[in-house]
Amino acid sequence: MQNNIDNHKHQKTKMILKILGPILLLIGLASVIIGIVDMGLNITGSNEPKLFFLMMLGFPLIAIGLFITIIGNMQKINSYVVREQVPTTNETLNNLASSIGNVANTVRENVEQKKCPNCGKLNDINAKYCNNCGKPLVKICPNCNKENGTDATYCNNCGTRL
Numbered sequence: 001m002q003n004n005i006d007n008h009k010h011q012k013t014k015m016i017l018k019i020l021g022p023i024l025l026l027i028g029l030a031s032v033i034i035g036i037v038d039m040g041l042n043i044t045g046s047n048e049p050k051l052f053f054l055m056m057l058g059f060p061l062i063a064i065g066l067f068i069t070i071i072g073n074m075q076k077i078n079s080y081v082v083r084e085q086v087p088t089t090n091e092t093l094n095n096l097a098s099s100i101g102n103v104a105n106t107v108r109e110n111v112e113q114k115k116c117p118n119c120g121k122l123n124d125i126n127a128k129y130c131n132n133c134g135k136p137l138v139k140i141c142p143n144c145n146k147e148n149g150t151d152a153t154y155c156n157n158c159g160t161r162l
């Protein structure tokens, strides 16, 4: 609830900035033009230009207006870029995730099952004997009694030749 209010406030501020920027820019430009015109009209006359201060006021207003306008447009560009890229990124991530998932499943199937060297039947990873032909699926190290794969030449625990 609090977040929604904050978000709303933030959007309102952005809207104000977007409107305020061009308005300040226009006021600044108008002030400078009025100042220059006033100066031009009075330069030949005896009167001192009274609206010269408008020109001095106008330049900072143009600068501020331009700055706010750029910020407003940058936010628009940013939000546009984010809105455009997020679905694409999500899709890519989803595809990547499912690809990784598929690979992981394939790896898990191969890793978590043990192929019997005698008959080729896939057995549970923890199986010690094939449930199809009854042949041993592990080599027990004569030195440390550790279980090794049937294709192991050396014990992976103590290095004894099997």
Ligand SMILES: [Zn+2]
Pocket (backbone or CB within 6 Å): 116, 117, 118, 119, 120, 121, 130, 131, 132, 133, 134, 135
């Ligand atoms: Zn077997």
Ligand SMILES: [Zn+2]
Pocket (backbone or CB within 6 Å): 141, 142, 143, 144, 145, 146, 155, 156, 157, 158, 159, 160
């Ligand atoms: Zn061993």
